[in-house]
Amino acid sequence: MRPHSLFHFLVTLSLSGATSAAPSPLKLRQSIASPRNWVDLGRAPPMHIIPLRIALPRPRFPELEKHLAEASDPFHERYGDHLSKEEVEEFLAPHASTIDAVQEWLNGHGIQEEACHRSPAGDWITVRVPVSQAESMLGTEFRVWKHAQDGDVLVRTTEYSLPAHLDGHVELIQPTTAFNRAKRQRTSFRFSPTLENTSLLPSDAKITVPGSGVTVDASCNKTITVSCLKQLYNAENYIPHAVNENAIGLTGYLEQFANFADLQQFYADQVPNAVNTSFDVVLINGGLNNQTLSEAGAEADLDIQFGLGISFPTPGTFYSTGGQPPFIPDADTPTDTNEPYTEWLDFILAQKHIPQTISTSYGDDEQTVPEDFARRVCQGFAVLGARGTSLMFSSGDGGVGDGNPDPATQTCFTNDGTNQTKFIPGFPASCPFVTAVGGTVHIPEVAVDFSGGGFSNFFPRPIWQDLAVTKFLKSLPKGTYAGLFNPNGRAIPDVSAQADFFRIFFQGRAVHIGGTSASSPSFAAFVALLNDARIAAGKSSLGFLNPLIYALNGNGFNDITAGNAPGCGTPGFNATAGWDPVTGWGTPDFGKLKNIALGY
Structure with missing residues (x-):
């Protein structure tokens, strides 16, 4: 695990423009081994743009899963009773407290509401940020990786962290540690x-x-x-x-x-x-x-x-x-x-x-x-x-x-x-x-x-x-x-x-x-x-x-x-x-x- 030094916090402050509040301590959220068959080519360019996808928890997903099980069971009275787009989105919506907590964190990094793309259900947020800012937000270092056999190139990291107070409010952030490809x-x-x-x-x-x-x-x-x-x-x-x-x-x-x-x-x-x-x-x-x-x-x-x-x-x-x-x-x-x-x-x-x-x-x-x-x-x-x-x-x-x-x-x-x-x-x-x-x-x-x-x-x-x-x-x-x-x-x-x-x-x-x-x-x-x-x-x-x-x-x-x-x-x-x-x-x-x- 890389240390999260005072330098990281100073970079965070300079990028976000925040001056009144101390940054929240970072907590390691995911760490993986160096992936097989991928060669590390070095640091990613600081201005390379990453579309960070932030997954917010779906507290009612178990209800949707129960509905799916019933609608797909040929012996159930609700077999074939499918949901509409609007009904599905109700099951996927995150809590209002989650939306507020994550937006406050993004605001602290200078990312305002208008820069956030939200899915119809509000359960995904996508923000486009340069590598330098993503590294500050996630307390990590992005690198360029090349697949040894296929030559595919990705910008990824092998770990990332988030402020501790976002536990329960952020399920995951990608692309960070995902080395999969649609082959x-x-x-x-x-x-x-x-x-x-x-x-x-x-x-x-x-x-x-x-x-x-x-x-x-x-x-x-x-x-x-x-x-x-x-x-x-x-x-x-x-x-x-x-x-x-x-x-x-x-x-x-x-x-x-x-x-x-x-x-x-x-x-x-x-x-x-x-x-x-x-x-x-x-x-x-x-x-x-x-x-x-x-x-x-x-x-x-x-x-x-x-x-x-x-x-x-x-x-x-x-x-x-x-x-x-x-x-x-x-x-x-x-x-x-x-x-x-x-x-x-x-x-x-x-x-x-x-x-x-x-x-x-x-x-x-x-x-x-x-x-x-x-x-x-x-x-x-x-x-x-x-x-x-x-x-x-x-x-x-x-x-x-x-x-x-x-x-x-x-x-x-x-x-x-x-x-x-x-x-x-x-x-x-x-x-x-x-x-x-x-x-x-x-x-x-x-x-x-x-x-x-x-x-x-x-x-x-x-x-x-x-x-x-x-x-x-x-x-x-x-x-x-x-x-x-x-x-x-x-x-x-x-x-x-x-x-x-x-x-x-x-x-x-x-x-x-x-x-x-x-x-x-x-x-x-x-x-x-x-x-x-x-x-x-x-x-x-x-x-x-x-x-x-x-x-x-x-x-x-x-x-x-x-x-x-x-x-x-x-x-x-x-x-x-x-x-x-x-x-x-x-x-x-x-x-x-x-x-x-x-x-x-």
């Missing part, structure tokens, strides 16, 4: 001139899926299309009816642009009825919509093409959120904006109307996120669930490991300074208020070998997971991977879908692409169709899915019982009968799920 899952590409120059041809050959009676074109074992997924997941004949009331959203970060021209080629290739239709683009936090074909993003194209292709004609929105590494903190790029999840949450929660289904194919290792910050972001996802939105996140592409595609070189060590060997769960997939989507491959389906899965070290196992996960853990031979994972943690994934050999159009070319980046928007598209069926029947959207999924005990899903996802130098877990931490409950049977969804 694309490690999608794989297979460019093929043969694939480029051929169109899809109908095939008379069929594959019968054992146990389901479903038949699928034999070509689907080599190339996954919209038609393949609709055949495989029993949705070929469904026609959406609530297209004026239902919507699907796909999120994009890191300057991943969804290209309109690529979508038209995809539609002509796979969804001809959709040709000349498009999607809305919403720009957040300086996000862009670059339609230069060479700037198209494979991740964004994949999400949009399959998310909208499966759910057509359900209206779709692509959220392009700015803030990406690498950035160099200098006079030309003075602001670090790499807080995309919270920027997106700020925006979406401020909207009166939001899509009933949203998919995200980004994540990072859970351990790169300070636990208090992970919990706060996870609460934001719970709020979306309370408003009736189903959130899907890809479970990751590293099996039980750190996402390195080569298991032999994975570094599965904790970054808390102890360097213990541990499996590495992903976040936000580990948040219990999102539905984590793993991956399968081939027909009949088996677990794809990169499907992310495991057990959270931050979030305890929710009650709705108890029976399924406990059953799986009891099936493991005694001592299996003892000490490598937290058996009491929230388990992922919840479900899965096909995750490889997807045919998309990228920068004008037909290519194959794979990853749980493919499974999440695909699963989400079928959820959007389920919401369509419910809304057309005069019912509410499904909202937070997990309590329903686990209550079904596998009903409505194709159980995946073969395959495994290795990592950390181990074979990882196996796909088994029932729930497992590779494929969850399995892949969707839309026909069965639609009948179930309409029954509640």
Whole structure:
């Protein structure tokens, strides 16, 4: 811990202009070990601007969580009773005494009310200050850090302090100790001139899926299309009816642009009825919509093409959120904006109307996120669930490991300074208020070998997971991977879908692409169709899915019982009968799920 000397207090006084009151003693609020794989490049420039986000406690959040549990429980009389934007904000509002105490502290540093950006519920305050002032406010030293493998650059500190009298009034302040990034899952590409120059041809050959009676074109074992997924997941004949009331959203970060021209080629290739239709683009936090074909993003194209292709004609929105590494903190790029999840949450929660289904194919290792910050972001996802939105996140592409595609070189060590060997769960997939989507491959389906899965070290196992996960853990031979994972943690994934050999159009070319980046928007598209069926029947959207999924005990899903996802130098877990931490409950049977969804 760095000493908080008289010099710090004098700097505070000079920056704030305060002359009448002595500064309150500072109390250490958080301290972390130097993060693994990050290189300290030295002091941050004093005039570099940091957008400090101050989280105020939400004393009524347990009430909102109780409401969410009831509205998501298919056996509860309030099932489907979602909250409005205004009702949610009442549950999130901080105490007036907290607002006053924090504003008084900010005033003491020369930050007046008009310089504070407050969230609609008042539970977040954002202030933009230079590094020199942030260091004085937080009794710390900000430094420039560069990721040793990816080259990403962040301005962060490894500890910060706050006046003791703010205990109970400030939950956390970021970006300070958060070294997480919104990383694309490690999608794989297979460019093929043969694939480029051929169109899809109908095939008379069929594959019968054992146990389901479903038949699928034999070509689907080599190339996954919209038609393949609709055949495989029993949705070929469904026609959406609530297209004026239902919507699907796909999120994009890191300057991943969804290209309109690529979508038209995809539609002509796979969804001809959709040709000349498009999607809305919403720009957040300086996000862009670059339609230069060479700037198209494979991740964004994949999400949009399959998310909208499966759910057509359900209206779709692509959220392009700015803030990406690498950035160099200098006079030309003075602001670090790499807080995309919270920027997106700020925006979406401020909207009166939001899509009933949203998919995200980004994540990072859970351990790169300070636990208090992970919990706060996870609460934001719970709020979306309370408003009736189903959130899907890809479970990751590293099996039980750190996402390195080569298991032999994975570094599965904790970054808390102890360097213990541990499996590495992903976040936000580990948040219990999102539905984590793993991956399968081939027909009949088996677990794809990169499907992310495991057990959270931050979030305890929710009650709705108890029976399924406990059953799986009891099936493991005694001592299996003892000490490598937290058996009491929230388990992922919840479900899965096909995750490889997807045919998309990228920068004008037909290519194959794979990853749980493919499974999440695909699963989400079928959820959007389920919401369509419910809304057309005069019912509410499904909202937070997990309590329903686990209550079904596998009903409505194709159980995946073969395959495994290795990592950390181990074979990882196996796909088994029932729930497992590779494929969850399995892949969707839309026909069965639609009948179930309409029954509640």
